[in-house]
Amino acid sequence: SNSAPTGEAYLVIGGCGFLGRHIVDALVKRGETNVSVFDIVQRHFDANITFFTGDLANIEDIAGAIKKSGAKIVIHTASPPHGLAADIYEKVNVVGTHNVIEACQDAGVPKLVYTSSASVIYSGSENLINADERIPYAAVPLDAYNDTKARAEAAVLAANGKEGLLTCALRPSGIFGPGDRQAIMGFHAVVKNNQTKFQIGDNTNLFDWTYVANVAHAHLLAADKLGVTYPVLVLHEPLPPVDLSLG
Ligand code: NAD
16 A cells, blocks of 8 residues: 555656646555645645756756755656657757756665657557566557657666666556546547547557556555565566665
8 A cells, every 4th residue: 555654755757747737646545745846837836845846858957956956756747748849859858867867866766767658669559468567568669759768778777786876667558547648638639630530440459558547556555665675567677776774
């Protein structure tokens, strides 16, 4: 169960976004009293949460927030939404995530949880059925968003066990629920633009969706369990031994 508070200091990067806000809510709901948010815009104003406003792509912004928050657990959910120019993904997802890793290591943060995406293994052409961590990254990424999500994820996983930092990455598929800023807007645009007559496949295609509070719950579990020994599947290459005394 993740219902007991750990009493640790948390920083949720992208904590004013859809998923990030649900992670903040879940932390507060289970009784955590030391929760901070880093985001490029402040969309929420709560007296019990410390908000840092800054750009992930700027190392001073994120390093300053990580230090000032005193975070022991950093949960990195920030990413630009789909449909923007390629350079913004390079800047935020790749440079920004490298900044997060470096700032965590410099500040002696023990745990980093990264929100990746299921689409890092999707090339757009073949079906993925019961896919798991053994499937490699798409050889030809679907687009700049997926390319940079995969490279950010790889950097986070490669940092595991280095300079006292434990890391992991979660790959949600579609996320739905209150506060969504993409899915419903996209469906609405399809209807509004009369694009409903297109069908891909023979009407048996499936796509995974997870309720946002469950995705948030998975992030808390990942943060809680990171560094605890339990059977794991190690896929791409064996990870270096990890100091489990970090707690
Ligand atoms: P969102 O846009 O609601 O939240 C992202 C947050 O990051 C926003 O608050 C935004 O202001 C912030 N942000 C963006 N650029 C930033 C920067 N340069 N510096 C600081 N903050 C910045 O998106 P979401 O749907 O909550 O997605 C959260 C994470 O989950 C993302 O990493 C996304 O790739 C991943 N994901 C989302 C879905 C989905 O269906 N929504 C599916 C799979 C993976």
